[in-house]
Amino acid sequence: MAEELSAATSYTEDDFYCPVCQEVLKTPVRTAACQHVFCRKCxxxxxxxxxxxxxxxxxNVTRRERACPxxxxxLENIMRKFSGSCRCCAKQIKFYRMRHHYKSCKKYQDEYGVSSIIPNFQISQDSVGNSNRSETSTSDNTETYQENTSSSGHPTFKCPLCQESNFTRxxxxxxxxxxHLFQIVPVVSTYV
Structure with missing residues (x-):
């Protein structure tokens, strides 16, 4: 127990967040060579x-690690013992319960959306149904990304497709x- 506590003191709150989804770790896994930790799903x-x-x-990540990290x-045990602050309401919550807290935290929901889940990244499809990741198109009706700030001080955004506004990220x-998942629109990539 004393060893565990002394090992735990070397962790910071950032160590409990996944570098991929930027959320509190869920089922943390560690790479063998570089010792980086991620949510298993991420x-x-x-x-x-x-x-x-x-x-x-x-x-490098071994083939075995890729299949079964x-x-x-x-880290899971330490997350059960230590608390951190909610990103939005500053309430102290055990790290292993943080995602559950986010589902009921009104301030978190206003900022990040209804639930704390790993975002679903969608891949656009062309008119034939082929997946496109980084295809570029040069079209004149390209919409620009627009960010405003609401009265609460949080940034809000306007949908580039239907012009509905006041969305959090x-x-x-x-x-x-x-x-708009299946709506086909021309896209211009700035990463050429």
Missing amino acids: FLTAMRESGIHCPLCRG ERALD QRLLDHCNSN
């Missing part, structure tokens, strides 16, 4: 997308995924 998704590299430092049980993502 890590497996990154492995499907990028192949053989750590999503954080691009270090090792759980960071030491998460609510804009949810809105586009539920209302």
Whole structure:
């Protein structure tokens, strides 16, 4: 127990957040070579997308790790003992219960959306149904990203497709995924 507490004191609150989804770790897994920790789902998704590299430092990840990552049980145990502040209401919550708290925290929901889940990144499809990740199109009716600030001081956004406004980041993502998922629109990528 004393060893565990002394090991726990070397952790900071940031160590309990996944570098991929930016949320409190859910089922943490650790890479063997570089010792980086991720949510299991984030890590497996990154492995499907990028192949053989750590999503954080691009270090090598073994084939066995990619298929069955090792759980960071030491970190899970520490998350059960230590508390952190909610990002929005500053209430002290045990880290392993933080995601559950986010589901009922009104301030968190106003800022980030209704629930604390890993975002669903959608891949657009062309008119034939082929997936496009970074295709570019040069069209004259391209919408620009627009950010405003609400009276509460939080940034709000306008949907570039239907012009509905006053969305938080998460609510804009949810809105586009539920209302415009299959809508085909020209896209210009700034990453050429």
